[in-house]
């Protein structure tokens with residue numbers, strides 16, 4: 001099935017939608033491009049990522065209990081970019097051609113350099129990721145994370161780490177790019193909640209820079 005049969009996406013294209021623009025969130029550095037990849041390119045990228053990545057369930061250790069994550073995932077990167085997240089140790093698989101192409105595009109178009117990526121496949125609106133910050137020591141003091149989304153639009157929420165108050169919601173569109181930098185991880189948590197009525201899948205790639213010596 002072609003991706004365009006899966007996703008309703010009749011947004012008009014404005015040339016500006018491909019530019020990263022700042023989002024207003026106190027103390028944070030957040031930038032968003034609604035259409036970092038035009039519709040046809042985003043459709044093709046979705047299909048290639050869906051078919052190329054060896055998606056698998058991951059078991060997370062949450063407060064000492066082993067729990068299957070409510071999504072499929074895959075850790076990809078340079079051989080030394082080992083990542084520890086929620087008690088699970090991810091040893092990277094080699095770059096697939098499409099993920100490597102996206103990594104190179106981020107460097108060429110936005111000057112962002114990454115050595116790894118956490119790929120998540122949300123099979124439908126019941127798949128989620130809970131509240132967390134990407135603040136592991138191997139990501140450094142002010143991590144720069146580029147989050148590319150393909151497939152069903154989903155709501156990305158941020159809340160204050162200190163007060164737990166809701167801070168911002170961003171609708172992550174098919175072919176969009178969100179860049180989190182500066183103090184974003186220190187000040188805020190993020191989550192992707194369930195969304196009723198969503199039958200289509202979504203792929204999200206969060207590109208990261210791991211310092212292998214800091215883990």
Ligand SMILES: O=C(O)CCC(=O)C(=O)O
Pocket residue numbers: 118120129134147156172190191192204206
């Ligand atoms: O799917 C998303 O947009 C968020 C993914 C995420 O929070 C993560 O991989 O840390």
